[in-house]
Amino acid sequence: xxxxxxxxxxxxxxxxxxxxxxxxxxxxxxxxxxxxxxxxxxxxxxxxxxxxxxxxxxxxxxxxxxxxxxxxxxxxxxxxxxxxxxxxxxxxxxxxxxxxxxxxxxxxxxxxxxxxxxxxxxxxxxxxxxxxxxxxxxxxxxxxxxxxxxxxxxxxxxxxxxxxxxxxxxxxxxxxxxxxxxxxxxxxxxxxxxxxxxxxxxxxxxxxxxxxxxxxxxxxxxxxxxxxxxxxxxxxxxxxxxxxxxxxxxxxxxxxxxxxxxxxxxxxxxxxxxxxxxxxxxxxxxxxxxxxxxxxxxxxxxxxxxxxxxxxxxxxxxxxxxxxxxxxxxxx
Numbered sequence: 133x134x135x136x137x138x139x140x141x142x143x144x145x146x147x148x149x150x151x152x153x154x155x156x157x158x159x160x161x162x163x164x165x166x167x168x169x170x171x172x173x174x175x176x177x178x179x180x181x182x183x184x185x186x187x188x189x190x191x192x193x194x195x196x197x198x199x200x201x202x203x204x205x206x207x208x209x210x211x212x213x214x215x216x217x218x219x220x221x222x223x224x225x226x227x228x229x230x231x232x233x234x235x236x237x238x239x240x241x242x243x244x245x246x247x248x249x250x251x252x253x254x255x256x257x258x259x260x261x262x263x264x265x266x267x268x269x270x271x272x273x274x275x276x277x278x279x280x281x282x283x284x285x286x287x288x289x290x291x292x293x294x295x296x297x298x299x300x301x302x303x304x305x306x307x308x309x310x311x312x313x314x315x316x317x318x319x320x321x322x323x324x325x326x327x328x329x330x331x332x333x334x335x336x337x338x339x340x341x342x343x344x345x346x347x348x349x350x351x352x353x354x355x356x357x358x359x360x361x362x363x364x365x366x367x368x369x370x371x372x373x374x375x376x377x378x379x380x381x382x383x384x385x386x387x388x389x390x391x392x393x394x395x396x397x398x399x400x401x402x403x404x405x406x407x408x409x410x411x412x413x414x415x416x417x418x419x420x421x422x423x424x425x426x427x428x429x430x431x432x433x434x435x436x437x438x439x440x441x442x443x444x445x446x447x448x449x450x451x452x453x454x455x456x457x458x459x460x461x462x463x464x
Contacts, residue, residue: 158286161247169238169239169242173232173236173290176231176232176235177290181294183222185298185302187221190214191218191430191437192430192434194430195430196428196430196431197210199428199429289456291452292449292452292456298441299445299449302441305435306442309421309435310417310435313418313439316410316413317414317439317442318446320407320411321410321450322450324407326403327399327403328451329450331395331400342388345381345384349382349385353378355374356371356374418436418439
């Protein structure tokens with residue numbers, strides 16, 4: 133029989149993957165909230181995914197056109213045309229990003245309101261005895277705290293999908309010139325991802341374990357600094373006890389969180405060094421091909437930019453995948 137997980141243990145990958153089964157239900161709730169906004173959000177993400185590789189490619193054409201025109205003492209008309217094209221692509225990307233942000237913000241407000249109403253309606257149907265059950269109340273408290281964050285999970289999923297489409301276009305360009313670049317790209321990212329994933333699970337376990345204490349901190353802060361309780365607090369001399377209790381609890385949480393943050397910072401710094409070495413190894417490969425005359429200066433710039441962006445995109449995808457699994461745990 134499998135041993136049950138304790139609160140102090142980090143969340144396993146199996147638990148995270150099992151929690152993903154709640155994501156389709158979340159998507160259906162968001163879809164019912166506003167189908168138009170949800171559709172627009174997905175379409176805008178797809179359109180934004182191709183902007184980076186288009187920008188890099190036009191930048192390559194500009195450099196090659198400048199070098200060709202200078203060598204042949206020719207006209208720069210083609211250069212200006214490419215420059216206008218790149219400007220149009222960049223401006224389009226900015227407009228798409230602003231539109232996407234607006235749609236997601238509006239949808240988030242609508243969804244948060246709908247979920248708050250649903251939570252209130254559900255709470256109204258519960259027996260009073262259920263509110264007196266600490267375990268049940270902790271579950272209800274987590275649901276209340278996470279009401280606003282549900283739309284963030286969908287946004288995270290869409291960001292991951294957008295990054296995946298962007299990566300496909302960038303990977304195609306890298307493979308076409310040198311397949312080894314893709315391998316170096318993975319080496320530059322995966323160690324950092326593993327470290328971030330490990331500490332993300334520890335962070336979730338810390339917050340989960342401290343749910344009762346965080347609720348108590350909210351209560352102490354309310355009682356100690358509210359006009360509704362000021363009379364009783366002063367009458368019975370509760371202020372010193374409330375303040376000291378809050379100070380002790382908050383200090384304990386700070387110390388645990390500080391220790392975890394320091395460990396995370398040190399490990400992340402060491403792993404990022406490994407990733408940087410992998411990045412510059414790929415850069416050396418690209419430079420050697422440029423020096424040997426196998427690729428143009430424009431292609432050198434295109435590959436370097438694609439590799440750098442690809443590294444960021446892979447890291448974003450892996451971290452998003454880990455965060456999606458973590459956030460899905462709150463849907464239970």
